Amino acid sequence: MTPWRRMFTFTLLSSLLTAVPLSAAELRQFELKLQRHLFTPSTLYIPAGEKVKIRLVNLDDSPEEFESFKLNREKVVLGQSEASIFIGPLKPGDYPFSGEYNPDTARGVIIALPLEEFNRLPVGGTHAD
Numbered sequence: 001m002t003p004w005r006r007m008f009t010f011t012l013l014s015s016l017l018t019a020v021p022l023s024a025a026e027l028r029q030f031e032l033k034l035q036r037h038l039f040t041p042s043t044l045y046i047p048a049g050e051k052v053k054i055r056l057v058n059l060d061d062s063p064e065e066f067e068s069f070k071l072n073r074e075k076v077v078l079g080q081s082e083a084s085i086f087i088g089p090l091k092p093g094d095y096p097f098s099g100e101y102n103p104d105t106a107r108g109v110i111i112a113l114p115l116e117e118f119n120r121l122p123v124g125g126t127h128a129d
Contacts, residue, residue, distance in 0.1 A: 027053045027086075032066075034077070035059040037102040045121055048112040051088040058082065064106060068097035071110070088112070 028047065032054055033040045046052050058064055058077040066075045066085060077083045087095075090112040099106025113121075 027051055029053045029055060031055045031057065032108070033057045033059060034064055034099065034106065037064070037099065037105040039097075039099070039106055039108040042108040044108065044110045045118060046088070046090070046110060046112055047115050047118040048092040049089045049115065051086060054085045054087065054110075056083050056085055062101070064102065065100035066097060067100045068095060068110075070095045071097065073097075074100075 028050060030044055030046060030052060032044060034056065037060065044054070056066055056075065056077050058079055058081055061079040063076055063078045066073065066077065066083075068074075071087055071090075073085055073087060075083050075085050087110070090110075092112050092114055095110040095112065097108050097110065
C-alpha cells in the first residue's frame with residue numbers, strides 16, 4: 001500500500017469512527033420505581049441536550065402504563081417487571097408523566113437541566129422526595 005493510500009484509508013476510517021453515535025451502553029441511565037402506584041423519585045432530574053435511558057421498575061403486581069404527552073412516550077410495564085424508556089435530547093424544562101391506570105397517584109415530572117446545573121446535583125440526578 002502506498003503512503004498516499006494509507007493516509008487516505010486512515011483519514012476515511014477516522015472520520016467514520018467519529019461519526020458513530022453513542023450506543024445504549026454509553027448513555028446516562030436513570031431509574032424510576034413504581035410501588036404502591038407511586039413513582040419514586042417523583043421528580044427526576046436529567047441533563048438537557050443528551051439522550052438518556054430510564055429504567056422503569058414496576059414493583060407492583062399489576063401493570064402500569066408510563067405516559068407523557070410532552071415527551072411523546074407511552075410504555076406498558078407488566079407487574080413485577082421492568083422496561084427501558086429512551087428520551088431526549090430535551091430542551092431545559094419540565095416534562096410531566098403519569099401512570100395511565102392510576103393517574104391520581106402515579107404522577108411525576110422529569111426536569112431537564114442545563115449541564116452545568118445538572119452537574120451540581122447530588123449523584124443520581126435526584127433530590128430527596
